[in-house]
Amino acid sequence: MKTLILIVAAVCLIAVGVGGSYWYSQQNPQVAEPTRPLFFPLERFVISVDSQHHSRYLVLELTLVSHDPVVLAMLQDAVPLLRNALVQHFSNSQHLDVKNDFKDIPQVQAQLLHEFNQALRLHKFSHQIEQVLVTNVFIQ
Structure with a gap:
């Protein structure tokens, strides 16, 4: 039972990390560095x-x-x-x-x-x- 709770918690933690990362990238799009002529x-x-x-x-x-x-x-x-x-x-x-x-x-x-x-x-x-x-x- 403890193993199942740990697996569910790990999956939730990964999901929150991926979701937070996606949200942050949408809020702060990366600006391409201008190339030199x-x-x-x-x-x-x-x-x-x-x-x-x-x-x-x-x-x-x-x-x-x-x-x-x-x-x-x-x-x-x-x-x-x-x-x-x-x-x-x-x-x-x-x-x-x-x-x-x-x-x-x-x-x-x-x-x-x-x-x-x-x-x-x-x-x-x-x-x-x-x-x-x-x-x-x-x-x-």
Whole structure:
């Protein structure tokens, strides 16, 4: 009889522990720790821009950002597409237009992000870049 009472008490104690644990987890949901961003620097990009009197160049260094390591692994294969998107974006640019555009860096970053992700989608890459950072720009 004492054994039966001990078994019932143990089962009740376990049930209370499991129930209390469930209740606590519902009241205090665990917050996922934010992951750090991952960076993929592109090689320096140099392109000539039209000017009436002199040869002018745009030198641009970009870093791509994602929180997903799979995206970073995929980017190595996509570099030619991304560089081509840069050439298409700046190929018919005038020197003064480029200088004016780079007065609003966030706008340039947003445009390049859109064009990069569009190029990736067009070529059946399933992942997207989260952000484009302009890490260095020189307009001569």
